[in-house]
Amino acid sequence: MGPAPSTDLDSVEEIGIGMGDVNPTTAPVVSDGDAAPADTPTTAVSSRLSALEEQQGDLFEEFQYKTQDLNDAMAAHIAEVAASMAALTARMEKAEARINEANEHLETLEKKVTTVATQRARTASSRAAARRDRPTAPFLLTGVESRGGIDYIGVTPRSATGLADIRFMAIGDQYQGWTLSGISERFATFKVRRETVTVPFSSSDPAP
Incomplete structure (x- = not known):
């Protein structure tokens, strides 16, 4: 005849003995919320973008300063050119006035010369006529x-x-x-x- 079947008590005892071998104070406890953060690619991209934004701000500020300096230099140069043009215009106006005055003087002299020449021609003609008509x-x-x-x-x-x-x-x-x-x-x-x-x-x- 074969061995007699085991009872339920025996099974419970064997399970209890197996569970008693585990020390709950030394077993590792794992929690889903305690996972260590990893250095993901998103964090690197964010850092790079922050650095680029800061560099862009510095460049923009430098560009504004240089643009302002350039505008000031151009304004000063334009003012200097305008002053030179005004002085040149004044000189040209004075020269033009002198030329007009000289032309008027020449016209007056030409009129006098023409008048004198006409008078001399008339006098010579009169003398010639008088000589011809003289008895x-x-x-x-x-x-x-x-x-x-x-x-x-x-x-x-x-x-x-x-x-x-x-x-x-x-x-x-x-x-x-x-x-x-x-x-x-x-x-x-x-x-x-x-x-x-x-x-x-x-x-x-x-x-x-």
């Missing part, structure tokens, strides 16, 4: 002779052939419409047709 004496003067303190001039026709044709005239005498008005060493002056004509002596050069 020519129809006689020649032979010389001066004094009688009783009175001067006489010898007058002879241009067609005279001898001494018998000579006539003596004193101031106030008239011959062929010519009235003797003056006697000098080289010429005599006559009045004819409301004009005064100078007639040189035949032995002298023509009077001016």
Whole structure:
């Protein structure tokens, strides 16, 4: 015959003995909330972004400073150029005023020169016309002779052939419409047709 079957008590005893071998004070206790944090990639990216943001802020601030300095320098340069342009404009205006004044002076001189030239041309033309229209004496003067303190001039026709044709005239005498008005060493002056004509002596050069 085989062995007798075990009872339930025996099974409980065996289980109790097995559980008694475990020391609850020395067994490790594991909890889901006590897991140690790990250095994940997300933490590294966040740190890198923070560093980049800080660097970006520094660069932006430096850029603002440099931009302000550049704006100040440009404003100063523009002001300097504007002052130079104003000074140059003033000089150009003064130079233009002087040029205009010089041009006006030249125009005045040109007008004076033109006026003088016109007057001289008219005078020369008048003299030439007067010379052309001046009466020519129809006689020649032979010389001066004094009688009783009175001067006489010898007058002879241009067609005279001898001494018998000579006539003596004193101031106030008239011959062929010519009235003797003056006697000098080289010429005599006559009045004819409301004009005064100078007639040189035949032995002298023509009077001016």
